Amino acid sequence: MQVKDRTFLITGAASGLGAATAERLVNAGANVVLCDMSDRVLNLAEQLGAQAKACVADITSAADMQQAVNTAVALGGESGLSGVVHCAGVVSVAKLVDREGNPADLDSYARTVHINLVGTFNVMRLAAAAMANNPPGDSGERGVIINTASIAAFDGQVGQCAYSASKAGVVGMSLPAARELSRHAIRVMAIAPGVFETPMMSEIPDEAAQALAAAVPFPKRLGKPEEFALLAEQIITNPMLNGEVIRLDGGIRMQ
Template sequence: MLIKGQVALVTGAASGLGAATARHLAEQGAKVGVLDYDHERAKTVAAEIDGFAVQVDVSDEAAVDGAIGAVAEHFGQAARIAVSCAGVGSAARIVGREGKTSGDVFERTLRVNLFGTYYVMSHAAKRMMELEPLADDERGVIVNTSSVAYQDGQLGQSAYAASKGAVASMCLPAAREFARFGIRVVAIAPGLFHTPMMEGLPKEVTDEITANIPFPHRLGAPSEYALLADQIITNPFLNGTTIRLDGAVRLPPR
């Protein structure tokens, strides 16, 4: 699918991977809905790219439906491109000190990372189905964000790994379900990227983290995630798979 002239929506678009993707899609000529829980930062990104900012909690299905509808109303057409980057990275042991369990962390992580992705995918696809097909009978593309943690989950990442593993696992059945409507679904599993979460770490910690990345021997750039999202959107034969974007890293146990 050609990006130019299409309506796109990106969640988690106020910072990190989402902001980079929103900017990149706008540079390619898309009309971008900038969706994020942090409305002020979303408005800042939207102002840079002539986009449309919408505040949304992706764990709230009604809010997701309303936000996606607002993007369609603003641009006069439903989005053909949906990229889910919203997520949380809370870490906790299953059973921590003094026998404290972490069910609250598990539930919150899945509600944002998994349920949020599912809600965005389902409500975006519902609207894509009603659009006229383009060349190759394509109506839309959905890009979801998994993580290398779905295969390499570290100690304390059970909730995060479970949420991202589920995002990866639902990619193929979703692609199969939406195939007859001309809607593709692909997931990206990023490795260690230079995001706001990483920016807050001391240099020695960052150096220790990057020591495990074979090549390039550095953190990934959000623009590299955006470039892969671009390639997924524009390559019509990419469908139903999860692509690791990680510099060949394999995370150690801790």
């Protein structure tokens, strides 16, 4: 699939991975609908120009996301919604039993899973239903879905039960979704970032963030959102990338 003149829906687009992806796709000639719960997405869309539209929405809301998808379909015209890069999510850290012997909060666990996993399913199902109606492109392809997992799905650390479980669920959906949507000529991929310079990382203590960066074999630093955006573009344009999860982590294996 070509990026130029195609329309993509980007969630979590107000900052970090989503914002970088939106900027890269616009620079490559795409139209984008930027979706986020933060109204900062309105300013970003204005900065990106006529090729960008903003939609303030909650990824766990069926109504909100249907509106975002409808906006993208309308923006895409005859070609409709060509792809989704789903970056929205939350990070959470909580031990099963804290130092005082108290059990982890169940509502907090459920919230993390609801946003990261149920939210991903919500975005995926609505986008796929829209893309299934697209006319096939030159290669027969109708669309591509790129979800964001995490290396925590494989290498979860202490305190990451909720986050790791939610991202492992995203990993687990990739292949069955790709198999199912193949009949509609829609690809499904996931990117599992390592430690990246995003607002989400700011929620982790500086000392812990520095230790994570030092643990990356090479390059020995945090990843840059632009590097995630580069991979997202490569997935869009390479038709043989399907049903797979790509680690983007500089070789780090967390302990």
